[in-house]
Amino acid sequence: MITLMEKPAAAPSAWPAWFQAEQSAALAEYEKLPVPVRKVESWRFANLKALDLSVFVDANPVASEGRLINASTGLKDTAAKLILGNNALLHRETGSLPKGVILETLESAAANHTELFKKYFMAQPVELGSRKYAALHKARVAGGAFLYVPANTNVELPIELFQWVEGANASVFPHTLIVCGENSRVTVVDYFKSADHLPALACGVNDLHLARGAKLTYISVQDWSRETTAFHLNSTIVDREATATALIANFGGAFIRGESLSRLVGEGSRSEMYSINPVEGTREIDQRTLQDHVAPNATSDLLYLNALDDKSRTIFAGLIKVQPGAAGTDAYQKVKNLILSDDADPNSMPGLEILNDEVRCSHGATNGPVSADELFYMEARGIPADKARRLIVNGFFNSLVERLENTPLRQHLENLLAARLAIG
């Protein structure tokens, strides 16, 4: 058994030597940085017990490669598909990609497109609390997905990425790096899945870069086993007139720490940050967000929906930051908690820091139960209470899914959601 703190003995690395050196430095940083404490504002309310990672070990190569490839199904029509399992490439289909689009593992990108890789790989500082886990990620990242869409290229059909974990206490380090050139368009669906019901560690990073006028729709369908501890650290950089839409669906995991930073660096840029989180049992979703308005006349819109059952917990800590130069900012932030049980524990900290007076800015947080009137209406029509409740939860989340413009994509997500909530 190899623990995370040790370098795998004989595993040959596919990374170039210069990157291996950076990985050694990152491991030293991981060891040096302290485990977070609740006194630090970015870990307020957090469950620190989940941060004991001592049981997790390096993942072996996947045993059921064929089964995982067959189970990697999503949309009917896609432009390309990349399937990774336990930090290694399992399968790649890039037949329908327009010319110039690059979709490959990070390791090959580091070798074949070194300049691009160096420019964009983990180029953003980790600001929302998880520097230690970002260092761990960098130290151990392998496989991963690198997508580059050149300027003025429109990838019409969505691209799908599947990142699997297999084995007891296996640790994976999924990474999705998307670089959108000027005026390019692309849609990516990123699935995070477990091959079994076993405990695992996922420590992932997603970096999205949008050049001027680009349009990116990024959907993350996180469906780890209900025993998984996961960190998902996302950053999105949006330049002039570009539009980023990111929707994160957290269907699985025992403990999920999500950090999403969106930085609006170009005038007239737009960032939409959405999340849907059905939680039950003792599952816990801890999400921290930052809408950082650097450039003037940019828009950001955040909507996070949580439905909490049983003894589940959620933490939402969001911040809208309007920098002194960001006149004409439109920024919105809202978290809604639908409470399905007396033992559920939702915590909301929607924050604002406004350093310019030319802004339209609002935030809100609501907590409330399922409406008794709606339940009564359905029960009066012969729908059992339990199903009626699930239908209401489904409607609650669908109000957000409806915002997606792409019809097949929207329907696909509606189906995934209905399956997740066992509505048939």
Place this chain on the structure above:
Amino acid sequence: METKPDLNIDRSVGDFHYDVDYEFDAGTGLTEKTIDYISDVKEDPDWIREFRKDALRKFNSMPMPTHWASHDLENIVFDNIRYYLSQGTQPKRSWDDVPEDVKRTFERLGIPEQERKFLAGVEAQFDSEAAYSNIKAAVGEQGVIFVGSTEGLQKHPEIFKKWFGKVIPTGDNKFSALNSAVFSGGSFIYIPPGVKVKHPLQAYFRINAENFGQFERTLIIADEGSEVMYMEGCTAPKFETSTLHSAVVELVALKGAKIQYITVQNWSANVFNLVTKRGLAHEEAEIKWIDCNIGSRLTMKYPGVIMKGRKARGEVISIALAGDGQHQDTGAKMVHAADETTSNIVSKSISIGKGRSTYRGLVQIGRHLKGCKNNTECDALLINTDSRTDTYPAITVRGKENACQHEASVSKISAEQIFYMQQRGISEAAAMSLAVNGFVNDLVQQFPMEYSVELKRLIDLEMEGSVG
């Protein structure tokens, strides 16, 4: 501004001080000796002396809360502060007995005049001790006790000891520990069951000496079914060096009682105002904080209500005005600990020039409670390009039969509004003042009339020179 408003109380009125010969002076710095000096002068019972020393240990062991609070706190030099200054520990009952120099101070602030007009009782604190304390005979006959904290401790130990330090424990935060170590002055109020005090009780706090720390301690107990309104005002002269005001205010509303606590804080811009205020509301009781912060360099104050009994209610109405160089870090805490408790927070802040206003809130509804509701609204108005506002709420609402909503917005004065008024011959500055007054108007209406008039004038004054 076109017309200079006719002011009763404004910044400049408070900006004067007299050289006073203090009979008691604990010197600068804070050690056990300082505590002994204060306890000796005040003839504290042994348990209070021990309470103070325990608090000093806690104060020394607790770090500055700069992991979330302003780093400006690091500019407080505790060793340079004078912790106790007084001309005598017994307050005067008759205005004629108050020393001439102290009397001049309060007459300039218009205190006896206010009392003649409409107050049921007044207490005036000059540095560490109450200089004057009086209560109208009719109110006294109803059994209402309104005295300084020292007198409350000495003459009514049975009520005092029961509640003192029970709502805000010594170690609640670093500054409540500091207050618990060196407290002096403040009010002790007891309202007997069923007594509804018709007129407000009022206290004025005045810092006169340079480098002085004022640490008053107020305890108000409203017995079953009683009602009381308490108002406090504060001023200080502008010294070159900073001054510290760190009060602890505890309210206890027993079954069905109502307490309204109104503050108009107008400390000069060198005062660190770090205050802990909390109320305990029993069954069907109601505690309402009306908190208005206009002065000080840095204010950190989050009045709270712990709703301990069924159907208790808590409310915080907060207005903050942050001018150049000021940081108003204010907010509210609502802790729901019983069924059917309700709370409401309305906060409005205005940032002018480089001023910064911050709302920090905490709402907690425990699990297995039913029918609890919280509503929070925070609105911020920014006047200039480099004005700043922050909002940091923390909401933990458990239980599927409870509901809570929080909304906040940030805006500037609409150019159309100003244009509309200018079209009608109102100057730009006057139009801005009108717009700001309109922004806070619905809250100001909840103040007693004398206070709302004063508040509007203070806002006009603050707005002066902010345009153009």
